[in-house]
Amino acid sequence: MGAPAMAPLGAQISHMLRARGVDVIFGIPGVHNIELYRGIEAAGITHVLARHEQGAGFMADGYARASGRPGVAYVITGPGLCNIMTPMGQAYSDSVPVLVISSCLDEAAAVRGQLHQMTDQRGAAACVCDWSEEARSAEAAYGLIDRALVEFAAGRARPKHIQVPIPLLGQVVAAAPQVPPGQGAVRGCPAPGDMRAIAGELAGARKPLFILGGGLAGHGDAGARLARALVAQSGAAAFMTYAGSGLLAPDDPMSFGCYLGRSESKRIIGESDLVIAIGTELSQSDLWRDELGHEGRLIRVDIDPEMLTDRHRADIAVQADALLFVRQVLDVSGAARPAKWDRAGIAAAKARFRAETEAERPGIAGLCDALRAVLPEDAMVFSDMTQFAYVAREVWDMPAPGMWHHPTGFGTLGYGLPAAIGGAMARPGRPTLCIAGDYGFQYTVQELGTAVEMGLPIPILLWDNGTLKEIEDSMVASQIAPNAVKAVNPDFCKLAEAYGCLSEAPGDVASLQGALLKAFEADRPTLIRMTPELTTG
Structure with missing residues (x-):
């Protein structure tokens, strides 16, 4: 059912989200956000009633990870938003597209003692998400929602928070604009010349090693198909981060598995003369140490430029979507090369890693x-x-x-x-x-x-x-x-x-x-x- 020409903003927001592909919303209604619930059923959206806003946030996170689409949650002013901030922090650290829409007081500075009042609600949420903004008009609310959805698709997916004053949610306003024809997100991709240079380094490396992360795994079967082709064609070996689990087949003889956090992996990485880390932060919870361990050249590929200037300073930093990067490297690479790592050595290392895990x-x-x-x-x-x-x-x-x-x-x-x-x-x-x-x-x-x-x-x-x-x-x-x-x-x-x-x-x-x-x-x-x-x- 299409959006009504005129309706309260809270109802129009639900119709707008449905028109942009949102079919499930998680949350808890309260006196401060009931206007958001006016249009849910009419818009054809399924609402999942959580028992706590923390649960609603984690549900939105799980929905997003499983579907590849944004998870959306409706919460109330003050404590409702505070309760969902832990899931927002989790979504931020794990790059999950979660959109939290809350109500807010229209005046919090000159009036004290109001229900659910915080001194700076927007600022509190900003500490655990990509951005937190307040919409002071219907047009601003529509614009912020579209901004969030486009940014989820175009860059690194991190949670966003939009708050709307309670009186504004009840104002009768025109429907949100239609999605502009051809509107879509374009993910970064390096030039073909850059890819030929990287493919040349990969071909000339003595023991190339990939570290495959969630940025590639987020592309699902397409990411796995290209990751497996890349490892097979290059003769390289590879580690997967926890988020990259499944990119390589369980029986792939060139896979060190998800044992990147094992201390011996530092020595193995040090044996490689070319390490290419694709779609991974190489964070503390990936490595459980401060140093990656590379002695040779390091190429970092990430859609987020912040990751390209961290403590693991790369010899070559490539800001690009992981899938597009791998596809282009394969396009410009030559014939497949024989394995450059000893299969028996990889199998023995994995056996040692498992033994350590069992002993612990x-x-x-x-x-x-x-x-x-x-x-x-x-x-x-x-x-x-x-x-x-x-x-x-x-x-x-x-x-x-x-x-x-x-x-x-x-x-x-x-x-x-x-x-x-x-x-x-x-x-x-x-x-x-x-x-x-x-x-x-x-x-x-x-x-x-x-x-x-x-x-x-x-x-x-x-x-x-x-x-x-x-x-x-x-x-x-x-x-x-x-x-x-x-x-x-x-x-x-x-x-x-x-x-x-x-x-x-x-x-x-x-x-x-x-x-x-x-x-x-x-x-x-x-x-x-x-x-x-x-x-x-």
């Missing part, structure tokens, strides 16, 4: 193997901050990119469940899996109600070890007597059932596998409680 957190890798063996190939995984996920991100090879999502940069507890809800809304009828730890799960456990309400068959693998184990281990390693790491847990199965979920507590690995497959066929979420005893069975 015993037993979890075996459970990952068992779960991976039965997980549907098109299942998408959303994980929380938990030791189970830390192991899985390294040892669980994904068959395709963009299939495992984790709060890598900001590192927020409570991400997994609501993000999985958003992901499931983006992929109806396709399997979605949540992995969470016992402590972080309780940050957003109330979103079980949303998952039940939407009828989402999400298996929730809950790693229940009764402690903040990662923190306890860190305390011991720092010679601190462990304290404040034990918490009284609820009966998670009964808690899930109280929300209307199904629950399972398998006693062995075969039962765990069966519970997972059964959960995908259910008509609601299933909480599957895993304990460390499973690793010794």
Whole structure:
């Protein structure tokens, strides 16, 4: 249904978003933003009612990661915006296109004591997103929304916040302008001459090495297809960042996997005379060290110019979209070259990496193997901050990119469940899996109600070890007597059932596998409680 010629601005915003491809909005209505809810149903948008604004933000994040389209959330003034700022920070660090639209007071300086009042709401949001702006007119609101949507597509996708004064949301205004014919986003691409020079360096390198990141993985199957062709044609080896998981096939003999954060990777990178990092920040949570380790030349490729001038100063910095860069390099490269790395050496290094992982957190890798063996190939995984996920991100090879999502940069507890809800809304009828730890799960456990309400068959693998184990281990390693790491847990199965979920507590690995497959066929979420005893069975 088209937008009415005249209607309150809140309703027109929903119609505008629908006309630009938004079909799901996450949020919570309140007295300060009810005008945003006037037009949702008429516009044909599905609204997902979160139990907390933090959940709404993570749902929008999960939806965006799963669909490749912006995730949109409606929240109220003051506390509503504050509650969604943690998800905004997560979306910022992980380059996720999330648009938060909130109401705001029309006067906050001369009048005190108002409901939901903050001294600087716009400024507070600006600390955790790309930009935060206030629309003082309908035209400004429409312009800011279009600006956000174009920037999501044209550059590095980071969250935006738009706030609209409460009285303005209720004003009757004309509909938003139509999308201009031919309007689209153009991503940067270097000149063919530059590509020939880089292709020449790649051809002449003795041991070229790629580091493949989320900027390429965000292109899905197309990114994987070109990444695999690039590695095969150049004779190079490659690491994938956690965000780049799945770009190379699990059995690719030239892949070092997602073990970039292992200390020995620094030595391996130092053996290469040409390192090409594509679509990755090379951040602390990618490397877990200050230095990349390269001794030879470094080429950095990123759509964000800020990344090209960081501490890993590159010999050649290329501002470009990762997919277009790889495509052009392939276009100007010659015949395929034989492998320039020893396959047996790569396999041996991966075996050492896995052994380190198993020694640090015993037993979890075996459970990952068992779960991976039965997980549907098109299942998408959303994980929380938990030791189970830390192991899985390294040892669980994904068959395709963009299939495992984790709060890598900001590192927020409570991400997994609501993000999985958003992901499931983006992929109806396709399997979605949540992995969470016992402590972080309780940050957003109330979103079980949303998952039940939407009828989402999400298996929730809950790693229940009764402690903040990662923190306890860190305390011991720092010679601190462990304290404040034990918490009284609820009966998670009964808690899930109280929300209307199904629950399972398998006693062995075969039962765990069966519970997972059964959960995908259910008509609601299933909480599957895993304990460390499973690793010794």
